[in-house]
Amino acid sequence: MASRIPTLDITRFDTDREAFVAELGAAYREWGFAGICNHGIPQAKIDAAYDVFKAFFALPEETKKRYHVPGGGGARGYTPFGVETAKDSKHFDLKEFWHIGREIPDDSKYREVMPPNLWPEEVPGFREHGYGLYQALDQLGSRVLSALALHIGLPENYFADKTDSGNSILRPIHYPPITADDIPNVRAGAHEDINLITLLVGASAAGLEVKSKQGEWVPFTSDADTIVVNIGDMLQRLTNHVYPSTTHRVVNPPGEEARKPRYSVPFFLHPNPDFLIDVLPSTITADNPSRYPEPITAQGYLEERLREIKLK
Incomplete structure (x- = not known):
């Protein structure tokens, strides 16, 4: 079943561009998900980041909670177990997580909505390895967006200046062992992502399931060297649901x-906070009229959604 969601070799973006762009676009039109292999991020870089993340989650509860920012909407630092709740779900997700954001200068016009990162001093190398993985995934995401831009008739670099200060987030997640069999909570309730695209690196166990257009849940456990990339709500809105x-x-x-x-x-x-999410003219047709006559800024949309999932 898992093979129904395609995995594509991104080196073909350089060697066999037209075919790769067509296949990637088709995968996203159908699934909103694809696997990306030969992505060029060394396994050692991924492993080093996982090691520091695991070391943080193994710290005592009171130590971790020192890095929680009350009222910060989980934007940076630590969010404890039992907070995030999928939209329309009665039960919180069984997870705790950390947020790393983009490093920007204090005089940036985005500083007000993009707070500085927190770094746990108890874990040596956390900043180096955590932010190193952030930058590697940011670059890979830009390549995927370049291919998608070409697929919907935009210039290859369309997204470059719209995401170069994006409020993007790296989220290491720990789902603790489940010790009771009859709990109503799941590790992550059914949801859609808020952002443009999500890149998921090295999930350490099975469990991810994707809902097909026919309404069935399809398990998607990728190979170790594959990064799962899926469409978020902002890109769905921007492309008038061409990409679900x-x-x-x-x-x-x-x-x-x-x-x-x-x-x-x-x-x-994520796009830059002041990017206006306005349906792309190239995605409006007689069969697919514009679903969103009112544009909204990326920051406005993000805040709306954070309230829905109980992070704000």
């Missing part, structure tokens, strides 16, 4: 597997 933001979830594993922790690290690629 597909519902997905992380289910609790059966039996003994549930007693093991799960780690994953998604990178949520």
Whole structure:
């Protein structure tokens, strides 16, 4: 079943561009999801980041909570277990996480909405390896967006100056072992992502499921060297639903597997805060009239959605 969601070799963007762009665009039109292999991010870089993230989550609860920013909407630092709740869900997700954002100068016009990062002093190398992975995924995401721009008839560099100061987030997540069998909560309730695209690197266990257009849940466990990239709501809105933001979830594993922790690290690629999300003319047709006559800024949209998932 998992093979139904395609995995594509991104080196073909340089060697076989037209075919790659067509295949990638088709995958996203159908699934809103694709695997990307041969992405060029060394496994050692990914492993080093995972090691520091695991070291942080292993710290005592009171130490971790020192890095929680009350009223900050989880924008930077630590968000404890039992806070985030999928939209329309009665039960909170079974996870705790950390947010790394873009490093920008204090005199940046975006400083007010993009606070400085926090770095846990108890974990040596956290900043170096965490931000190193942030930058690598930011560059890979830009390549994916270049291919998607070409697929919908835009210049290859269309997104470059619209995401170069994007409020993008790297989110190391820890799903602790599940010790009871009859809980109503799941590791991550059914949801869609808020941003342009999400890049998910090295989920350490099965559990990700994607909802097909026919309404069935399709497990998508990728190979170790594959990064899963999916469409978020901002890109769905910008492209007038040409690229769907597909519902997905992380289910609790059966039996003994549930007693093991799960780690994953998604990178949520956002546009610059003042980017106006306005339906692209090239995506409006007689069959697909504009669904969003009113544009909205990326920051306005983000804040609206954070309230829905109880982070604000």
